[in-house]
Amino acid sequence: MNDPNLDGVAIQFRDVSFRPVDNREILRDLNLEIRRGETLVLLGRSGSGKTTTLKLINRLLDPTEGTVLVDGRPTTAWDVSRLRRMIGYVIQEVGLFPHFTVERNIALVPRIENWPTERIQKRVHELLQLVGLDAQLLSRYPRELSGGQRQRVGVARALAADPPFLLMDEPFGALDPITRTELQREFLSLQERLQKTVVFVTHDMREALSLGTRIALLEAGRLVTVDAPDQFLNSTNPLVVAYVDAFRTDVRTSHHRGTS
Amino acid sequence: MNFWQFMLQNSGQVLEQTLEHLWLVGVSTVLAVLIGIPLGILITRLPKLNKPVLGAANVIQTIPSLALFGFLLPAPWIGTRADRLAILALTLYALLPMIRNTYVGIQGVDRAVVEAGRGMGMTDRQLLFQVELPLAIGVIIAGVRVATVISVGLATIAAAIGAGGLGEFIFRGLAMVNNAVILAGAIPAALLALAADFGFGWLEKRLQPS
Ligand SMILES: Nc1ncnc2c1ncn2[C@@H]1O[C@H](COP(=O)(O)OP(=O)(O)OP(=O)(O)O)[C@@H](O)[C@H]1O
Ligand SMILES: [Mg+2]
Numbered sequence: 001m002n003d004p005n006l007d008g009v010a011i012q013f014r015d016v017s018f019r020p021v022d023n024r025e026i027l028r029d030l031n032l033e034i035r036r037g038e039t040l041v042l043l044g045r046s047g048s049g050k051t052t053t054l055k056l057i058n059r060l061l062d063p064t065e066g067t068v069l070v071d072g073r074p075t076t077a078w079d080v081s082r083l084r085r086m087i088g089y090v091i092q093e094v095g096l097f098p099h100f101t102v103e104r105n106i107a108l109v110p111r112i113e114n115w116p117t118e119r120i121q122k123r124v125h126e127l128l129q130l131v132g133l134d135a136q137l138l139s140r141y142p143r144e145l146s147g148g149q150r151q152r153v154g155v156a157r158a159l160a161a162d163p164p165f166l167l168m169d170e171p172f173g174a175l176d177p178i179t180r181t182e183l184q185r186e187f188l189s190l191q192e193r194l195q196k197t198v199v200f201v202t203h204d205m206r207e208a209l210s211l212g213t214r215i216a217l218l219e220a221g222r223l224v225t226v227d228a229p230d231q232f233l234n235s236t237n238p239l240v241v242a243y244v245d246a247f248r249t250d251v252r253t254s255h256h257r258g259t260s
Numbered sequence: 261m262n263f264w265q266f267m268l269q270n271s272g273q274v275l276e277q278t279l280e281h282l283w284l285v286g287v288s289t290v291l292a293v294l295i296g297i298p299l300g301i302l303i304t305r306l307p308k309l310n311k312p313v314l315g316a317a318n319v320i321q322t323i324p325s326l327a328l329f330g331f332l333l334p335a336p337w338i339g340t341r342a343d344r345l346a347i348l349a350l351t352l353y354a355l356l357p358m359i360r361n362t363y364v365g366i367q368g369v370d371r372a373v374v375e376a377g378r379g380m381g382m383t384d385r386q387l388l389f390q391v392e393l394p395l396a397i398g399v400i401i402a403g404v405r406v407a408t409v410i411s412v413g414l415a416t417i418a419a420a421i422g423a424g425g426l427g428e429f430i431f432r433g434l435a436m437v438n439n440a441v442i443l444a445g446a447i448p449a450a451l452l453a454l455a456a457d458f459g460f461g462w463l464e465k466r467l468q469p470s
Contacts, residue, residue: 058379084381095376099394099469109380157380 009072010036010165010197011057016066018052018221026052027221030066039191039198040226041212043205043243048218050201051092054167057199058087070165085109088158092169092201094150096142102153103138109161127156132186148179159194166198172207184210205247209233217243263440263447270444274429278448281425284343284415285452288350289408296355296407297400300362301388314363317356325349325414329421346418346425353414354407361403365396398468405460412453416445426452 011034018027027049034040042050055061056068059075068075075083096105104111106127110120128135131152142150151171158166172180184207191198202208208215209229217224217232217240224239225232233244267274303310323331328349338344369392377387393400419427429445432438 055379060375060379081381081383084379089376089379091372091376091379093372095370095372097373097377097391098370108377108382112382112386 008035009033010070011199012069012072013053013056014067014069016056016063016068018049018056018061019064025221027056030223032216032223032226034197034199035213036197037195038213039200039211041208041215042199042201042218043203043208043215044218045203047220049221050203050218051169053218054089054169054199054201057165057167058084058089085113085161086163087165087167088160088163088196090154090158090166090168090171092173094154096150096153096157098142100141101138102133102140102142102145105142105153106156106160108157109163113161123160127159130159130190131156148175148183151175151183164196166196167201168198169201170203171200173202180207187211205243263443266440266444274444274448277424277426277428277445278452281412281415281427281449281452284346284350284418284423284425285408285411285456288347288415289354289404289411291347291351292354292358292407293404295351296358296403297362299355300359300400301366303359303363304366304392305384310363314356314360317359320352321356325353325417326420328352329417333421342418342421342423345421346415346423350411350414350418354411357403357407357410358400361399361406362396365399365403366392368399369395395469398464401460401464401467405457405464408456408460409453412449412456416449 013030013032016027016030017025019025030053042053044050052061056063057070057075059078059080062076070078070083070087097108100108103124106124107120110123115123124138125135128138133149133152133156137145137149137153142153145153155168155171158168172183175183188211200211202211209232212229214226214228215232216226219239225235225237227235227240232240235241235244299313303313320328329345332338332345332348335345335348338348373395374387374391377391382390415425416427416430418425419431426445426449430442433441433443433445
């Protein structure tokens with residue numbers, strides 16, 4: 001009855017609120033559906049609750065109220081390790097294991113799933129190609145990589161066991177604009193091939209517009225709207241307009257700076 | 261008779277006392293590792309136990325060593341043999357650095373790294389053995405190092421209750437007002453402490469990742 005092909009909804013937030021023990025509300029009455037195979041971008045400024053929303057999906061957090069459903073089943077009803085292993089997770093701080101080589105970092109999930117060694121090796125090489133990393137980096141440690149290489153390793157690690165879901169928390173943050181654009185382009189071509197259900201967090205509207213199938217705007221723990229990129233740009237919702245305007249001003253000033 | 265003459269004439273006994281000393285320190289340190297590290301891990305998992313456990317270990321540390329030997333004398337089985345009693349006391353003293361460093365070491369592991377591991381479906385066991393302990397090992401070994409060095413010094417007092425070790429020479433020398441005899445105990449003890457400090461320091465560097 002949970003046949004994933006029967007309905008288009010992969011992840012669903014039903015009346016979800018999240019309050020940590022100190023009782024400050026971080027998310028309030030969140031209702032959101034994420035469709036199978038889409039890239040849903042969570043957009044919002046710092047502290048709006050984007051990371052919290054992701055952690056409710058892979059159960060690093062439990063909702064205080066409401067339910068988060070993954071494949072139609074509440075996250076609290078899943079075996080937590082099983083749930084997490086079908087959800088690739090790229091965390092905001094990258095979080096590579098400093099004592100593991102690049103190879104072992106990428107192979108993390110296949111190893112804990114006890115894949116045979118040859119299969120792991122083959123998979124690691126596939127992934128290197130996929131994220132555009134050179135094979136000579138395999139024996140290096142994370143501290144010996146550039147920021148961009150680390151981010152790519154983080155993405156490869158999340159994709160390793162070919163999970164149907166992918167949570168990406170500002171995966172291209174802290175990169176120069178050129179590398180960032182390059183990784184975004186690679187993400188798009190990757191996603192075209194892999195068709196994962198992706199929840200992608202960013203506060204950069206340009207990134208949201210180019211990567212998202214739909215964009216969900218969060219503001220102070222509440223969902224403002226969910227819209228396709230072109231509708232989002234033309235929205236009349238004041239909060240969206242404010243966000244879009246801020247972005248336009250930003251583009252204009254940087255353009256002026258660039259030409260003068 | 262000077263120090264060197266005493267050492268030469270009593271080399272057999274010096275060696276014997278040194279080995280006895282090593283035995284007291286070695287056994288108590290191993291026991292403290294076996295008890296202290298799991299306790300340190302436990303309080304990272306059950307934060308409620310954190311204060312009582314560290315507090316208790318702290319209180320033990322503040323008891324003067326001679327008094328602790330005295331308190332333990334009435335204990336059954338333990339109190340009947342001086343070396344058992346000494347080992348128990350030394351173990352108790354070594355617990356605090358062991359527990360505290362294990363706890364601090366694990367708490368000090370980058371939160372993002374642990375969260376990444378958990379988020380990818382590692383079990384608590386896998387996280388502990390593959391991530392937290394390997395990354396905390398330097399701090400944990402530093403705890404063993406401190407505990408051992410303290411223990412080498414404290415063990416000299418064990419001679420006061422007849423548990424042997426290098427303290428024998430020190431107490432005998434004090435009674436005889438003979439510096440050469442005191443030094444026959446004090447110098448090997450100091451060398452042992454230095455060796456332990458150096459050895460564990462080396463291990464700490466070897467095992468510490470990055
Ligand atoms: N464990 C926690 N306990 C208490 N408050 C928390 C906790 N985690 C996050 N917060 C607070 O919840 C709010 C939302 O945090 P969250 O990390 O979800 O924001 P974000 O949208 O990801 O921000 P950023 O873009 O800066 O990463 C913030 O005000 C933050 O301080
Ligand atoms: Mg965040």
